[in-house]
Amino acid sequence: MRIYILFLTLSGLSSFVFAANELPDKQAEIPAVSKSASADYIKPRSLDAIPNSEFGKKVELGYSLFVNSQQMRGEFVGNELNCVNCHMQAGMKANAAPLWGAFMAYPAYRSKNDKVNSYAERIQGCFTYSMNGKAPQAEDPELVAIAAYSYWLAMGGILDKHGMQDMPVPELSDQEILQGGKIESFKLPADIAHLYPVDQRGNLTGRGYPKLEAPAQEPDLERGALVYQDNCSVCHGDDGLGIKGADKRAYLPPLWGAGSFNWGAGMHRINTAAYFIYENMPLGKSVQLTEQQAWDVAAFVNSHERPQDPRFSGDLEANAKTYHKHQGYYGKSVSGETLGAHSFPTGDEIIK
Structure with a gap:
């Protein structure tokens, strides 16, 4: 049940909004460009x-x-x-x-x-x-x-x-x-x-996540695990499932598992996560990690199981080939487990 009320009148929007039974084929990747040397950013009003x-x-x-x-x-x-x-x-x-x-x-x-x-x-x-x-x-x-x-x-x-x-x-x-x-x-x-x-x-300057150069070394999960424990676990938990309050809800966000973003989200891409992490994490500090550390920890975070891609129709390999031709672990084997094969439920399965 909603805990807020707002009455709006909408009409003529069928060309702008997709139908309830239709999914866009992917969540568009957030654009990444070199960071501007100037700080001439839009500053919203109070x-x-x-x-x-x-x-x-x-x-x-x-x-x-x-x-x-x-x-x-x-x-x-x-x-x-x-x-x-x-x-x-x-x-x-x-x-x-x-x-x-x-x-x-x-x-x-x-x-x-x-x-x-x-x-x-x-x-x-x-x-x-x-x-x-x-x-x-x-x-x-x-x-x-x-x-x-x-x-x-x-x-x-x-x-x-x-x-x-x-x-x-x-x-x-x-x-x-x-x-x-x-x-x-x-x-x-x-x-x-x-x-x-x-x-x-x-x-507009500052629109996306600033792009990083390709890492000097391929992203490494073992190095990433160390970066995570040293820099991320205090907010996201040793298990990556966030920090929960007395109501069992996370007040600091989970990075993988059933309560996190699913395999269709842009953040499951290693490069997108690396750009975001380098520029914005740890929270309130930003640009504290080296670029290599950002790549490594992005790979580590995204090498864990999460909710299934909503576009999945039963064939993991076909779904991976159609929608996951990018830096990510969907459909790939990590520590002997194929990610995506045992994913958590999607929103359609959760929300009835």
Whole structure:
């Protein structure tokens, strides 16, 4: 049962949101580029600037759901994670896949499924894979709320960057919010519109996780285990299952096992995890490990069993060949066990 109420009116969104029985073929990989030498990042407005309006209520709900996604446990979330675990500082931190960067990068064409994907579809993919759950649909206020929060971070940050601190964030319709900011109909103030041409909006500095050079040595699980024990276990547990409170729920996130992201999530890629870890871990310290250590511990973390890929239809080898042609361990043998063969349930199996 939901513990929050928000009434929204949505219509005409069938072209932006996939149907309940249709999965996107993969969760799009978060882009990785060389880290900018400048610190000219968008800085979102303070949360106390959220307006006291119906639009503001959506933004506030989006923030709440983003930092405490367990409110949606059993309905849209099937694991013990919160969105903020991978998108640091409530989705505001540059170089940690900030929401303001993602919003301005959609709609976007993806060759893998040969269609233009809306921002709503990108969020849905996160629920399906990273949260091992079920994606909200167009009639669900959660989808609009998270998109509204993303838009508010992006637009407020852009306005402030150009000296327009006194200009309120324009209130958009739900349909406009679910599309994203990379579209001709998305309007920016005339004085700065030329600075953000549509085809460049997906390239905001700090949007993704900064790319690392290929490691000098192949990632090694034994070295990675040592890095994990020395740097990660204090927050994620010796067993990788997170640190749990009295209610048996993890208040520090599990990195593998039944309560973590599934085999379809972008973070199960060794390279994506290495980029994220190097830039953002240990929590609050960042850039404490060597690049080699980041590669090694990313491999170690992702060499453990986790929930099954939701696209799995019974043939592990076929699924691995179709969806896992990247750096990862799905379908591969580690310590005599084939990962994916004994995976934990997916969100569809958990959430009824």
